[in-house]
Amino acid sequence: MSAVQVNPNDESKYAASARAFRDNVTRDLANDELRSNFRGAMDYLMDKRKTAFNDAEELETLREQCKLIKQRGLVKLPHLLEQLEEKLTANGIQVHWAETITEANEIIAQLIESKNGKTVVKGKSMVSEETALNDHLETQGIECLESDMGEYIVQLAKEHPSHIIMPAIHQNKKQVADLFVKNIEGFEHTTDVDALIQQGRNVLRDKFCQADVGVSGVNFAVAETGTLCLVENEGNGRMCTTVPDLHIAITGIEKVVEHLADVPPLLSLLTRSATGQAISTYFNMISHPRQPGERDGPSEVHLVLLDNGRSQMYSDDELRQTLQCIRCGACMNHCPVYTRIGGHAYGTVYPGPIGKIVSPHMLGLEATTNLPTASSLCGACGEVCPVKIPIPKLLLRLRQESVKAPNAPQVMKGQGSGRKSSEAIIWSLWSIMHKSPLLYRVGMWFATRLRYLMPSKIGAWTVARSAPKLAPRTLHERVKARQQTAKGK
Amino acid sequence: MSTTRDNILAKLKSHVKDSDYSKLPDEIGFTYPELSFEQQLEQFTRHLSNNHAQIITLSREDIGAVISKELAARDITSLLYGDNCQYSKDIEHSADSITLNKYNFDFSLNKQCLFDDTPAGITGSRCAIAQTGTIVLWPTPQEPRTLSLVPPVHFVIVDAKTLYPTFADLMEQQQWADKLPTNAILVSGPSKTADIQQTLAYGAHGPKELIVLLLNR
Numbered sequence: 001m002s003a004v005q006v007n008p009n010d011e012s013k014y015a016a017s018a019r020a021f022r023d024n025v026t027r028d029l030a031n032d033e034l035r036s037n038f039r040g041a042m043d044y045l046m047d048k049r050k051t052a053f054n055d056a057e058e059l060e061t062l063r064e065q066c067k068l069i070k071q072r073g074l075v076k077l078p079h080l081l082e083q084l085e086e087k088l089t090a091n092g093i094q095v096h097w098a099e100t101i102t103e104a105n106e107i108i109a110q111l112i113e114s115k116n117g118k119t120v121v122k123g124k125s126m127v128s129e130e131t132a133l134n135d136h137l138e139t140q141g142i143e144c145l146e147s148d149m150g151e152y153i154v155q156l157a158k159e160h161p162s163h164i165i166m167p168a169i170h171q172n173k174k175q176v177a178d179l180f181v182k183n184i185e186g187f188e189h190t191t192d193v194d195a196l197i198q199q200g201r202n203v204l205r206d207k208f209c210q211a212d213v214g215v216s217g218v219n220f221a222v223a224e225t226g227t228l229c230l231v232e233n234e235g236n237g238r239m240c241t242t243v244p245d246l247h248i249a250i251t252g253i254e255k256v257v258e259h260l261a262d263v264p265p266l267l268s269l270l271t272r273s274a275t276g277q278a279i280s281t282y283f284n285m286i287s288h289p290r291q292p293g294e295r296d297g298p299s300e301v302h303l304v305l306l307d308n309g310r311s312q313m314y315s316d317d318e319l320r321q322t323l324q325c326i327r328c329g330a331c332m333n334h335c336p337v338y339t340r341i342g343g344h345a346y347g348t349v350y351p352g353p354i355g356k357i358v359s360p361h362m363l364g365l366e367a368t369t370n371l372p373t374a375s376s377l378c379g380a381c382g383e384v385c386p387v388k389i390p391i392p393k394l395l396l397r398l399r400q401e402s403v404k405a406p407n408a409p410q411v412m413k414g415q416g417s418g419r420k421s422s423e424a425i426i427w428s429l430w431s432i433m434h435k436s437p438l439l440y441r442v443g444m445w446f447a448t449r450l451r452y453l454m455p456s457k458i459g460a461w462t463v464a465r466s467a468p469k470l471a472p473r474t475l476h477e478r479v480k481a482r483q484q485t486a487k488g489k
Numbered sequence: 490m491s492t493t494r495d496n497i498l499a500k501l502k503s504h505v506k507d508s509d510y511s512k513l514p515d516e517i518g519f520t521y522p523e524l525s526f527e528q529q530l531e532q533f534t535r536h537l538s539n540n541h542a543q544i545i546t547l548s549r550e551d552i553g554a555v556i557s558k559e560l561a562a563r564d565i566t567s568l569l570y571g572d573n574c575q576y577s578k579d580i581e582h583s584a585d586s587i588t589l590n591k592y593n594f595d596f597s598l599n600k601q602c603l604f605d606d607t608p609a610g611i612t613g614s615r616c617a618i619a620q621t622g623t624i625v626l627w628p629t630p631q632e633p634r635t636l637s638l639v640p641p642v643h644f645v646i647v648d649a650k651t652l653y654p655t656f657a658d659l660m661e662q663q664q665w666a667d668k669l670p671t672n673a674i675l676v677s678g679p680s681k682t683a684d685i686q687q688t689l690a691y692g693a694h695g696p697k698e699l700i701v702l703l704l705n706r
Binding site for chain 2: 037040041044045057058061062064065068069071074075076077078081082085096097099103147148149150153167168169171172173176193194196198199200201204205206208209224225227233234235236238239241242243245253259260261262263265267268275278279280281282284285286287288289290291293294297298305307311313314329375392
C-alpha cells in the first residue's frame with residue numbers, strides 16, 4: 001500500500017499557520033520585546049550546553065554512540081514496536097495505535113469517557129500538541145489543564161509553545177505577571193519569579209489532587225522491558241502519571257529504544273544538550289499500572305503510538321534520519337534564524353531546524369514549502385545535534401522535494417507543490433547552457449555585453465539588497481587576456 | 490483499531506531493506522576514568538548540593554535526632570513514613586514532639602490529606618549514582634510513590650555503600666532489564682523549573698526541599 005495518504009478532513013490547525021510563515025516572520029521580526037526575550041534565552045541555553053560538555057572527546061563518542069543506537073532502533077523499528085507492544089501488554093499497560101492526529105485524539109477521548117473523566121491534567125507532551133489534544137477534549141466537554149509551568153503559562157495566554165523544551169520562552173516575567181493578574185483571581189502583581197511559580201504551584205496542586213486523568217508524553221519507550229521513561233524537572237510529570245487513576249501516555253512511534261542499556265547514554269546527551277543539566281531532577285520509569293497490594297498509582301495505564309507522517313519519513317533512507325531526533329531542542333537554541341524570528345513564526349508545533357524537517361511530513365510540503373528555505377545553511381544545528389542528524393542536508397533535500405517535477409516518484413505528501421513553471425524553465429535552460437561549451441560562451445558573451453539591460457529592481461531580491469551587477473567581461477575572457485599579457489612580457 | 494496497527498506496521502515493514510542485524514556497526518561507549526570511593530562520594534555530594542539538595546552525613550543511630558532537629562527548624566511537627574521498612578525503627582526514634590504517621594492507607598482515600606496536611610515525608614532509597622548526584626527510589630507498598638512526591642519536604646536516606654559510579658553501571662550490575670518495579674524514579678534534587686525567563690525556582694510541583702540523610706559513619 002502507498003505510504004502517502006492525504007486526508008483533507010484530517011488537516012492540523014497548524015497547516016494554516018505554517019502557510020502564513022512569511023507574514024508571521026514579518027510580524028515577529030518587528031516585535032522588539034519578543035526578539036530580546038529569545039536572544040536572552042538562546043544565549044543562556046547555548047552557554048549552559050557548552051559548560052555541560054567540557055570534554056570534547058566524551059561528547060563526540062557519545063554522539064556517535066547515540067546516533068548508532070537510534071539508527072539501530074530504526075532498522076529494527078517495526079520489530080521493536082511489536083516487542084514493545086507485547087512487553088507493555090504483558091506488564092498490564094494497554095497499547096493503542098493511531099495513524100492520524102484525529103485517530104489519536106479520539107482514542108484518548110474514548111478512554112477518558114469510558115471512565116467518566118471530566119478533568120485531565122497533562123504533563124508536557126509535544127505529541128499531544130501535535131494532535132491539538134486540548135482543543136479536541138474541549139469539544140467533548142473535558143477540561144484539559146497543562147501542568148508544566150511553561151505550558152500552563154502558554155495555555156493561559158491561549159498560545160502554543162514557542163520552544164519544545166521551554167514552552168514559554170517568548171514571554172518575560174513581566175508578561176507572565178500580567179497574564180496571571182488577568183487570569184487568576186486574587187493574584188497580586190509581582191515579577192518575583194519565586195512568587196509566580198508558587199502561584200502556579202498552588203493552582204495546579206489542587207488540580208492534580210482532583211483530576212480524573214493524567215496525560216503525559218514519553219521520552220524513551222523501552223522495548224526490552226516494556227518501560228515508559230519520562231524526563232522532567234518540575235515533578236508535574238510524576239504527578240500526572242501517579243496521582244490520577246487513569247494515565248494515558250502518547251508518543252510518536254520513533255521513541256522506542258531496543259534495550260534498557262540504550263537509555264543511559266541517550267539520557268545523558270538529552271539533558272545536557274537541552275538545558276546543560278548532567279541529569280534532569282526526575283527520571284521516571286513506568287513499567288506497570290498499580291499492582292495488587294500497592295497503595296497508589298493509576299489502576300490503568302495506556303500508551304497511544306502515533307504515526308502522523310512518521311512512516312513517510314521512514315520510507316526514504318535519507319529522510320529516515322529525521323526520526324533519530326530525541327527532541328532536545330539544541331538545534332533551535334543554536335539557530336540564528338530561530339533566535340531572530342522566535343518559535344511562533346514557524347506556525348508549526350515543532351519550530352526551529354528540527355521543526356523544518358519534521359513538519360513537512362506531518363503537515364505536507366504544500367503547507368510548509370517555505371520552511372526548508374528559511375535557513376542560511378550555516379550548519380550549527382547539525383553540529384550540535386546529539387544524534388548527528390544532518391539537518392542542513394535534509395533541508396536541501398526537502399527544498400528539492402518541494403520543487404520536484406509532477407511525474408517524479410512519490411516520496412512525500414505535497415512534494416512538488418513549491419514548483420513554479422517559470423523557475424523550472426529557467427533552470428532547464430541554465431542546465432542546457434552549462435552542458436554545451438559553445439552555448440555557454442555565446443550566452444556569456446551576450447550576458448556581459450548586454451549587462452546594462454539588467455533591471456535594477458528584481459522582486460524580493462532587491463527589497464533589502466541592491467541588484468547584482470554583471471562583470472563587463474567573462475572570467476574566460478579575462479584569464480585569456482591575462483595569459484596573453486604574461487606571454488607578451 | 491487492529492487494522493490501524495497493521496497498516497502502520499505494514500508500511501514500516503515494506504521499507505525494511507536489510508534485516509541482517511549482524512551488519513550493524515559497533516557502538517562504542519565512552520569509558521569514564523575510574524574513581525575511588527572518596528572521589529565518587531565527592532562527585533555525588535557536589536552534584537546534589539549544586540542542585541539545591543541539603544546533605545547531612547550521619548550514622549544510622551542519629552537518624553531520629555537529625556530528623557527531629559530538621560523538622561523543628563522548619564516548624565514542622567508531623568512526618569509521614571513507611572511501616573516495616575529498612576529504616577522505620579530508626580525513624581521512630583525521633584523526638585516525641587513529632588507526630589509520626591504511617592503510610593498504611595490507600596492513597597485515593599486520603600488524597601486531600603496528603604496534599605494539604607502532610608508537610609513532610611521520609612523514604613529510604615535503593616541506591617545512588619555518583620556521576621550525576623542521583624538517588625534511586627524504588628517505591629514499594631510500604632513506601633508508595635506519592636510518599637516521595639506529594640509532601641513539600643522529602644527526607645531520603647541514602648547509604649553511601651550503595652553508591653554506583655554511573656547509571657549504566659548500576660543498571661548492568663543490578664540487572665534492571667530482568668525486573669523493573671511498577672515505577673522506578675531517579676531523583677537529583679528538589680523539584681525545580683526555569684520556565685519563567687530562565688530564572689531557576691525551586692518547588693515547582695514536587696518537593697520544595699530534598700534533604701538527603703547520607704549514612705557514611
